[in-house]
Amino acid sequence: MPIQKIQDLLGKDAESLLAHKCETFSKDLLHNPSPDFIDKVFLDSNRNPQVLKSLTAIRNHGRLAGTGYMSILPVDQGIEHTAGASFSKNPMYFDPENIIKLALEAGSNAVATTFGVLAAVARKYAHKIPFIVKLNHNELLTYPTKYDQIMFGSVEDAWNLGATAVGATIYFGSEQSDGQIIEVSQAFERAHELGMATVLWCYTRNNAFKKDGVNYETAADITGQANHLGVTIQADIIKQKLPDVNGGFTKIDFGKTDPLMYSKLTSDNPIDMCRYQVANCFMGRAGLINSGGESNGASDLAETVKHAVINKRAGGSGLIVGRRAFQRPFNEGVELLHAVQDVYLAKEIDLA
Incomplete structure (x- = not known):
């Protein structure tokens, strides 16, 4: 996608996003995505050679x-949002093979989905695209x-499916978060032992985080702290919602x-948030x-490209x-997934 097309999709936000200079954390302080990211960041860590191999497999697909950079297709919504609500608009995805076909055709780095989906097609596809098995669900x-x-399911089951990585969700701030932290940290330890990478859906959930009509579950300060907890239990990749507000703690x-x-x-x-x-x-x-995030119809392409620009320029x-x-x-x-990838391929869009 030409840079002009990206600018057109950003519309009135093009100037504030593409020309923004970050004066909070200097980009020189960041460990930026790069072709040698694994060597620079993980080589001196406790991750064993098999984990390094798995992390590289995801980034090199x-x-x-x-x-x-990574463009990942996640399809666990059949459990998290009900299959009917998730697939009614496009019933072909009730068949899990079509999920894998979409990820392959789109040139995704990996596909993240459920035990059931991957178990149904593992022999045909586990060697063709990295699998991220989602261990837990609401x-x-x-x-x-x-x-x-x-x-x-178990970490061992994910390994037997040929998974490159495992994923899990923790609802930080919920009444059940203590147990989730213990359970997921133990699962991630076992996954690393077996050579798989780990991805944490690092969300916050608490009705008290919603005040005066504003949902602070996506506040920069609260989600930032959730991220810090996530990397503390040794998640290799953090999945987080983009912040759209700040000052949740206060x-x-x-x-x-x-x-x-x-x-x-x-x-x-x-970008600063x-x-x-x-x-x-x-x-x-x-x-x-x-x-x-959820699909809003006609605005999806522009919104998703905007999110990609924010993430890339922030150092994501x-x-x-x-x-x-x-x-x-x-x-x-x-086409939508290609548009996302085009943002990360565009040399004109750099770190703020």
Whole structure:
């Protein structure tokens, strides 16, 4: 995609995003995505050679191979949001093979999905695209809804499916978060022993985080701290929602803060808020991939390209886009994912 097309899609936000200079965390402090990212960041870590091999396999697959950036297709919404709600717009994805076909056709770095999906097609596809097996889910049938995650299989089972990595969700801030932290940290330790990389869906959930009509579950300060907890349990890649607000700790009046968090380390610019997330990922040592979010129809392409620009210029490592791709005709889903990848391939778009 030409840079002019990207600018057109950004519309009125083009100037504020493409010309922004970050004056919070200097880009010189970051561990930036690059072709030799694994050598520079992980070679001196405790990750064994098999984990390094797995991390490299993810970064060296698809259209973004060798750039240090990642475009991942996640399709676990059949459990997390019900299969009917997720696949009604495009029923072909009730068949899990089509999920893998979309990721392959789009040139994704990896596909992240459930035990059931990957078990159904593992022999045919595990050697063709890196699998990220999602270990746990919120099963969504319990009423009223609870913010818990249940293990749907073992790390060993993921390894037997030929997985390159395992993924898991922790709902930081929920009543069940203590157990989730213990359970997922133990699973990640075992995954590393077996040579698999680890990806953490690093979300925050608490009804008290919603105040005066604003949802601070996506605040820069709160999500940043969630990221810091995620890398502390040795997640190699952090998946997080883009921040769209700040000051959650101060508005809700809990946690520990410093005025510099809001006056020096962040600003109202979305790139600066995202950079705060990157900084909390040990200055980018764990790659930050931001999620695409729900599909809004015609605006999906422009919104997703905007998210990619924010993530890339902030120092992030890519996007993980699901519903906006698979809730539309197959070819249009491929085009949307290609548009995301084109942002990361565009040399004109650099670190802020």
